[in-house]
Amino acid sequence: MATDIFAEIKTTALDVQKAIEHVSFPSHGAIDLFVGVIRNNHEGQAVSGITFDAHPALATKVMRKICEEAQGLWGDTHYYVAHYSGYLPVGGASIVIAVSSPHRCKAFEACKYIIDEVKQRVPVWKKEHYVDGASQWLPGHQLESEI
Amino acid sequence: MTTLLSVTVKYFGGFREAGDEALLVLEKGATLNDIKKTLSVYLEEKFDGLIAVSALTDHEKILSEAFTVETSCELGILPPVCGG
Numbered sequence: 001m002a003t004d005i006f007a008e009i010k011t012t013a014l015d016v017q018k019a020i021e022h023v024s025f026p027s028h029g030a031i032d033l034f035v036g037v038i039r040n041n042h043e044g045q046a047v048s049g050i051t052f053d054a055h056p057a058l059a060t061k062v063m064r065k066i067c068e069e070a071q072g073l074w075g076d077t078h079y080y081v082a083h084y085s086g087y088l089p090v091g092g093a094s095i096v097i098a099v100s101s102p103h104r105c106k107a108f109e110a111c112k113y114i115i116d117e118v119k120q121r122v123p124v125w126k127k128e129h130y131v132d133g134a135s136q137w138l139p140g141h142q143l144e145s146e147i
Numbered sequence: 148m149t150t151l152l153s154v155t156v157k158y159f160g161g162f163r164e165a166g167d168e169a170l171l172v173l174e175k176g177a178t179l180n181d182i183k184k185t186l187s188v189y190l191e192e193k194f195d196g197l198i199a200v201s202a203l204t205d206h207e208k209i210l211s212e213a214f215t216v217e218t219s220c221e222l223g224i225l226p227p228v229c230g231g
Contacts, residue, residue: 036231052230053159054159055159055204055206055223055225057206057207058206058207059230094231095231118231119228120228121228122228123225123230124228124229125161125226125229126230137160137161137226139229140226140227141228142201143202143209143225143227145202145209145210145211146209
């Protein structure tokens with residue numbers, strides 16, 4: 001298993017420093033970091049937090065596959081992807097992605113690819129909680145047989 | 148003679164509102180469509196729409212339309228995803 005890709009579902013707080021350390025490499029002069037955090041609003045409703053549910057084994061496998069695809073598109077790149085599972089209040093970090101490359105362009109593009117694909121293909125679900133006490137599972141992208 | 152098999156379907160996402168899992172009894176050779184139809188009877192009607200757009204997994208991969216139940220097994224039902 002390639003050590004230049006790390007993917008996991010975590011039930012403890014995500015660690016940005018760990019992500020940076022994982023992708024750091026002597027010949028890489030760029031690290032692009034994406035942190036997804038919980039917004040306090042969604043479609044006009046005041047949000048208090050989100051509960052994330054995940055299929056850990058499949059989600060890890062798909063996140064890894066997405067990183068491998070990105071590595072095929074942008075060579076000489078290293079990846080760290082961690083997604084949170086459980087409840088997070090507003091401001092909590094739900095996903096941390098770090099991508100390193102020799103120069104910035106590949107790191108930016110690959111990082112965008114990862115988050116775009118994660119949203120469409122990784123078995124993770126959100127239950128949004130509102131300030132008024134209501135909550136609902138959010139709609140999403142239907143899974144294909146090949147993810 | 149019909150062979151009956153037990154199929155446990157673990158819930159994810161919006162299905163969690165119904166609990167943790169469904170314990171179904173299906174005939175050997177049941178298709179994905181058969182599993183979904185049986186689950187639809189097992190669950191309240193309000194889940195019908197979600198069942199229709201959900202995928203089934205054996206916990207290693209998403210099952211294709213060619214899948215049939217050949218032994219008692221555990222599957223998972225995965226609604227449309229929205230990670231990130």
